[in-house]
Amino acid sequence: MGERIGIYPGTFDPVTLGHTDIISRAQKVVDKLVIAVAGNDGKGPLFPMTERVALLEEDIAPLRTNGHATIEIVSFDKLLVNFVTDVGASVIVRGLRAVSDFEYEFQMAAMNARMQPDVETIFLMASDRYQFISSRFVKEIARLDGDISHFVSPAVAAHLKQHFGT
Numbered sequence: 104m105g106e107r108i109g110i111y112p113g114t115f116d117p118v119t120l121g122h123t124d125i126i127s128r129a130q131k132v133v134d135k136l137v138i139a140v141a142g143n144d145g146k147g148p149l150f151p152m153t154e155r156v157a158l159l160e161e162d163i164a165p166l167r168t169n170g171h172a173t174i175e176i177v178s179f180d181k182l183l184v185n186f187v188t189d190v191g192a193s194v195i196v197r198g199l200r201a202v203s204d205f206e207y208e209f210q211m212a213a214m215n216a217r218m219q220p221d222v223e224t225i226f227l228m229a230s231d232r233y234q235f236i237s238s239r240f241v242k243e244i245a246r247l248d249g250d251i252s253h254f255v256s257p258a259v260a261a262h263l264k265q266h267f268g269t
């Protein structure tokens with residue numbers, strides 16, 4: 104069997120400790136992990152693509168040398184199942200947090216499976232220290248000058264502080 108390629112798609116606006124935890128777990132399941140940063144999903148990301156990718160690059164740098172799967176970070180702007188075929192991935196990795204994620208993730212996985220039966224979606228859980236973290240709340244806390252040091256890396260915290268002028 105050839106190299107098993109997994110794709111971890113998301114908005115990463117910005118990357119949190121929850122994301123990096125999922126990335127390090129996914130690295131143990133595949134040979135190569137493609138982190139696919141979604142360009143335009145209608146949610147209107149706070150940070151432009153270049154900044155989201157740069158922050159990811161910085162945060163996952165230590166994971167590049169841990170002996171597990173190689174990591175590639177790419178941006179994409181098309182339907183995920185089509186992009187999955189482009190990169191030759193056989194696995195889509197998603198993180199599951201609370202029950203609230205389930206309905207959306209379940210529907211998306213089922214529809215992707217219908218469109219692309221050869222690709223499996225797998226769900227990973229972050230460590231309980233990180234499970235509750237969401238980019239959305241991190242941005243809200245940062246905007247209101249709260250302490251986000253438990254949720255994101257120092258680089259991301261600095262970037263948010265600079266953005267909000269807090």
Ligand code: ADP
Pocket residue numbers: 112113114115116119120121122125196197198199200204227228229233234235236237238
């Ligand atoms: P999307 O817009 O695709 O939801 P996100 O960047 O918010 O993009 O999330 C990407 C993936 O990472 C999703 O599968 C999401 O459930 C997962 N994820 C985000 N934060 C966490 C976390 N703290 N623990 C586990 N999974 C997470």
